[in-house]
Amino acid sequence: MLRVEKIQKVFNNKSFSTEVLNDISLSISKGCWLSIVGPSGSGKSTLLNITSGLLKPDSGKVFFNDRNVYELNDQERSNLRRKHIGFVFQDFKLLPYYSVLDNVILPLYYDEEKNKLYERAKELLQVVGIRESLFFRLPEGLSGGEKQRVAIARALIANPEVLICDEPTGNLDWENRNQIIKLFSSLKEQGKTIVLVTHDTNMADCGDEVYQLLNGKIALIEAAV
């Protein structure tokens, strides 16, 4: 369902260049949960951004259901991301002047009837453990963990086939982290494909496959039998 082939990425600054990804290939089957671990700065976020169509690699290809993501035009790629790929950013990227509910419906804001979207958003917020009294609050009034869970609800609003998450439990306490792991497990059971980066090795182990990114290379370090 998702395939990255021979990805290279170098960041060039005025005084130096950083080779982050060197000939990375990965194939992710439908319904698979793939975890990526690696030290800080090893390129995990860069790889997720490239995989989800947010950042063009220097070379290499990304396929989503056999469509070459970087051969789509901007509008097509934006539609693919909004409707088929849910993305949870490490820094959440909630819009500051929109309420929790409006942030959650954002990916489909102009596509669907608002009341229906709000109903779905409320259900999702309940699933991720956000209480009703927070629904009309602006993000500045939320804790880090609450923002993270709102970002997860937003990533799910379009019922995407793939959920790509950058440190989805980084700001959560033990109880909420366990709740998110349970949610991801049940999403996987429903057939969703999950790709996540985490420093939480126990969470990584809940996946079918665990890859480690190190020195620009990726290696499979654990696979469910």
Ligand SMILES: Nc1ncnc2c1ncn2[C@@H]1O[C@H](COP(=O)(O)OP(=O)(O)OP(=O)(O)O)[C@@H](O)[C@H]1O
């Ligand atoms: N836009 C950019 N311009 C220049 N260098 C960048 C850019 N984005 C990332 N980098 C560099 O690329 C490397 C990989 O960054 P990336 O954020 O992908 O790592 P990471 O493994 O996700 O790190 P962390 O676990 O700390 O979030 C780092 O050295 C970072 O400084």
